[in-house]
Amino acid sequence: MPIPKFDETMLPILKALQDDKTIMMQELSDKIQAEYFDLTEEEKKEKISSGYSRFFDRVSWGRTYLKKAGLIEQPERGAVKITQEGLKVLSQNPESITVDFLTQYPSFMAFQSSGKDKTKEDIGKSLIEKFSPQDMIDRGFADIQGTLKSDLLEKLQGTNPYYFEQVVLDLFQKMGYGDYLGTPKSGDGGVDGIISQDKLGLEKIYVQAKRYAGANKVREPEIRNFIGAMSDGVSKGIFVTTSSFDESAKEKAKNAHNHKIILIDGEQLTDLMIKYSVGVQVKTSYEVKEIDNDFFEEI
CATH class of the missing domain: 1.10.10.10 (Winged helix-like DNA-binding domain superfamily/Winged helix DNA-binding domain)
Structure with a gap:
């Protein structure tokens, strides 16, 4: 059969x-x-x-x-x-x-x-009933990416909090930020790490990473505490979570006077990890080729 x-x-x-x-x-x-x-x-x-x-x-x-x-x-x-x-x-x-x-x-x-x-x-x-071969490739790739994102988020939620913090800092380094420094595992006042915005270390960015289940949203008090823990002279921060942010948290970050706070939720985090190959690897590759009409016009 x-x-x-x-x-x-x-x-x-x-x-x-x-x-x-x-x-x-x-x-x-x-x-x-x-x-x-x-x-x-x-x-x-x-x-x-x-x-x-x-x-x-x-x-x-x-x-x-x-x-x-x-x-x-x-x-x-x-x-x-x-x-x-x-x-x-x-x-x-x-x-x-x-x-x-x-x-x-x-x-x-x-x-x-x-x-x-x-x-x-x-x-x-059936995909064959509705879509062209190119459509099926695109949709199949999207399905594979969706599965990867879901599985990756599940992996992140299953790690211990300190390992998750390290994953986040590793990601930022892959994204081109400068050196990073993890803060002590206790008593860090709401800051998990400090990264340099550039290779020369001219400006610092504070990082907070929260490994939460999907239903447990980050709320306004956590954003407020993060901002409060930022030292004088540091105005930029990134708050990362495996879950999402409620409206009060988004509003607090948006209206943080004298501070620029970027929020990255679980959906955005997995997108970035896939884009910069953190925690994932290439399984297989395909090339779709077409006729090179310029080649034949030159003959």
Whole structure:
């Protein structure tokens, strides 16, 4: 039989996890391949450009979609486990699980709509029915980037606060700022680090980094305390969080007299980390070529 599409692996994934045990991804892939898909030896060996097994790649995407819908979870690196919602879905004996089926879950819709203007109808429809090959490349790339941003934010929220501070300072150095100095881990008065705006160190910028869960917004008192901790002569500060800022915090930063305060939320932070390759690496690259008409006109 042909290698299954990624959505065709989703129900087998849930069924393979129905014993409520944690299983490693490679073991899961081998299990559903043996029990649900009768692949030829050639199909088993088929690889994508990054070198991964094509079948394993399809299972990995099935895993990602189920995770974003909340039907499975990832308790540790490289491992998966079914959730109570996943068990509930299995108890209904579905004939299949499709992308359209997953659109009933708000967390999945948020993931699919991240950074794109997509409707529920768009998400559930076959891309081939609606889009050109270039459109599909662009939208596929956007989906991959959306998954990366979501996973990266989850990683950041799982780090300890001091490591997160170091990640933020590393990012600013990659962005071209000068030397940085981390402040003591306690009693820092609301400042986690100090960076130079330029390589010569002519002007200093104070940095505050808060590793919060998504629902825990940064509020006005935290911005006020940050401003209050800034030394005389330092007028610029950057406040970074893995969550977001409520309106009172934004207003306080906007109207901070004699101070310029920049706010960076979780969405902006992951964008910057991807742009400057902090905590991420290139998995694979593609070149899309076209006819060089100038070349043929010169012949």
